[in-house]
Amino acid sequence: MKRAWWQEAVGYEIYPRTFYDSNGDGVGDLPGIINKLDYLRDLGVNLLWICPFFTSPMDDFGYDVADYMRVDPSFGTNDDFKVLLREAHARGIKIIIDFVLNHTSDEHRWFIEARKNRYSKERQYYIWKDPKYDEYGTMIPPNNWGSFFSESAWSYDEMAKQYYMHIFSKKMPDLNWENKTLRNQIYDVARYWLDLGVDGFRLDAIAHLAKDLTFKDSSQKANIEGYTLDMSKFSSIPRLFEYLNEFKDEVLIKYPRIMTIGEVGGLASTDEALKYSNYKTGALNMVFNFDTCWENGAYGSEDKLDYQIVTNVKNLKHLFKKWYDACNGKAWLPLYWGNHDHPRVVSQYGSVRYRNESAKMLATTLLFMYGTPFIYNGEEIGMSNVDYTRITDFKDVSALNYARKASNRLSEEQIIRFLRRTSRVNARTPMQWDGSDNAGFTTGTPNQKVNGNFKTINVAAQEADSDSILNFYKTALKIRKDPSILNSVLEGLFELVEPDHADVFAYVHKGAKPLLVISNFRSYEVPFKLSYRVKTVLLHNYPSMEKRGLMLQLRPFESYLLELDPGTSL
Numbered sequence: 001m002k003r004a005w006w007q008e009a010v011g012y013e014i015y016p017r018t019f020y021d022s023n024g025d026g027v028g029d030l031p032g033i034i035n036k037l038d039y040l041r042d043l044g045v046n047l048l049w050i051c052p053f054f055t056s057p058m059d060d061f062g063y064d065v066a067d068y069m070r071v072d073p074s075f076g077t078n079d080d081f082k083v084l085l086r087e088a089h090a091r092g093i094k095i096i097i098d099f100v101l102n103h104t105s106d107e108h109r110w111f112i113e114a115r116k117n118r119y120s121k122e123r124q125y126y127i128w129k130d131p132k133y134d135e136y137g138t139m140i141p142p143n144n145w146g147s148f149f150s151e152s153a154w155s156y157d158e159m160a161k162q163y164y165m166h167i168f169s170k171k172m173p174d175l176n177w178e179n180k181t182l183r184n185q186i187y188d189v190a191r192y193w194l195d196l197g198v199d200g201f202r203l204d205a206i207a208h209l210a211k212d213l214t215f216k217d218s219s220q221k222a223n224i225e226g227y228t229l230d231m232s233k234f235s236s237i238p239r240l241f242e243y244l245n246e247f248k249d250e251v252l253i254k255y256p257r258i259m260t261i262g263e264v265g266g267l268a269s270t271d272e273a274l275k276y277s278n279y280k281t282g283a284l285n286m287v288f289n290f291d292t293c294w295e296n297g298a299y300g301s302e303d304k305l306d307y308q309i310v311t312n313v314k315n316l317k318h319l320f321k322k323w324y325d326a327c328n329g330k331a332w333l334p335l336y337w338g339n340h341d342h343p344r345v346v347s348q349y350g351s352v353r354y355r356n357e358s359a360k361m362l363a364t365t366l367l368f369m370y371g372t373p374f375i376y377n378g379e380e381i382g383m384s385n386v387d388y389t390r391i392t393d394f395k396d397v398s399a400l401n402y403a404r405k406a407s408n409r410l411s412e413e414q415i416i417r418f419l420r421r422t423s424r425v426n427a428r429t430p431m432q433w434d435g436s437d438n439a440g441f442t443t444g445t446p447n448q449k450v451n452g453n454f455k456t457i458n459v460a461a462q463e464a465d466s467d468s469i470l471n472f473y474k475t476a477l478k479i480r481k482d483p484s485i486l487n488s489v490l491e492g493l494f495e496l497v498e499p500d501h502a503d504v505f506a507y508v509h510k511g512a513k514p515l516l517v518i519s520n521f522r523s524y525e526v527p528f529k530l531s532y533r534v535k536t537v538l539l540h541n542y543p544s545m546e547k548r549g550l551m552l553q554l555r556p557f558e559s560y561l562l563e564l565d566p567g568t569s570l
Helices: 030-035 037-043 079-092 109-116 121-125 180-196 239-250 270-277 313-327 357-366 398-406 412-422 457-461 469-482 485-493
Strands: 011-012 047-050 065-069 094-100 154-157 162-165 200-205 259-265 286-289 374-375 494-497 504-509 513-519 528-529 534-540 551-553 557-562
Touching: 030 037, 030 079, 037 469, 065 079, 065 180, 079 094, 079 180, 094 180, 094 259, 109 121, 121 180, 162 528, 180 239, 239 270, 259 270, 270 286, 270 313, 313 494, 313 504, 357 469, 357 513, 357 557, 398 412, 457 469, 469 485, 485 513, 504 528, 513 528, 513 551
Parallel strands: 011 047, 011 374, 047 094, 094 200, 200 259, 259 286
Antiparallel strands: 154 162, 494 504, 504 513, 513 557, 528 551, 534 557
């Protein structure tokens, strides 16, 4: 079967602000990524997803775009990006960039003009509504919709004398995709970067472009401040697919070698995902959902202690299988444990105590499932959640908004504990390159505080250790890329083994070269029956196998990739 390049790729997400700083100003940059291209090639990845680097006031660290056509000076220049493209392509590495379509910064020239002039074309690029008034004559927002950032989805603009909509930060006004002129402006931006040579887009918050145009109040229970986050008002609304099909027809289809991934969030069903990305009529190549990112109960765990956070292994593997069953033969899947908005997976599903074992187990489990895997920067060395002790260390609008709202019901200790468990800052600490000051990320003062474990958890130390997590990833990626292995992974029927087992995530790929993955997700020994004849141990995170008859004695976070005897009954 002939596959597209992106179906055989291994992706790697880079959060540029904290990846590598080339000039000592404390902010990672494009020249820093160029500096590390050999590292990425040697790791074995051949697709980079780079988070936004456009001109921005950095209220949401680049997702608030002020100019889509220019690189922000903190990241470098447009010429730097051209060099990055050229050097990456020379190493066989493709690049996709984050394209923010739902909103701009309030410092974008469109919004500046929209505020000033009610009759300008730019006014129609955003969503404006007149205020309402309560029984006391007090001005209130147009409806009770809430935002993702713990506040109303509406802010009043004194200059415009109206409310504007924003489902993220108040400095990130939502675009009005009903306006054709606005859509054409967005398409021009896309063509600019594609003509420059980018290999595709990760489309941020793509599920939210269409809104419920009645703008009626949500019937969901409102919070004490009178608003509620009701995703049905602005997520996967049918009109959205008309926008995406137009985008495909006017732009994407004219660049047949590119790939597109849409971020559809945690509430999209498999049926909805297929509307985005099915082979026949989908506008996109695949979609990110977050179903498999929070299966340890950390989300909403404010009242729990750390030892009470336990991975629901049974549900986790059933979620992966649900998406495989829905998409196999109909759409393509990306594979990932998390991204720049999620906690570190070693802290989420693994163990800091068993960092080496659990990070390798998580690599094995993910890398040999059906789809295109994405590694988040630092995952390959087992980077973990922050060890911060002050709320002010969490330099993030979402985290600080949460802390402010929660301060009237939770202690500072509870807030910090929860943020250390769930905040997206966990993924945004500087990449730990070596044991020198600031983890070798910068010669200056880093924009985000470095995790305190950098002296022992870093790239340089792991490159020198043949048994390191980093070298395990390199080995695993070489195995995955072996044509016979890749064919089994992508074409052999995927089935769970002992699907109701509470502790072990095991699966087989049926086919000419049958494969079996067995992963213990617990920090204690778990017996597991080996019901197949093993031909070869391809990958293992312990130096030896412990077996008693037909039972494997799986040690903490022990994991196997096994090639099975072709004659074994599957």
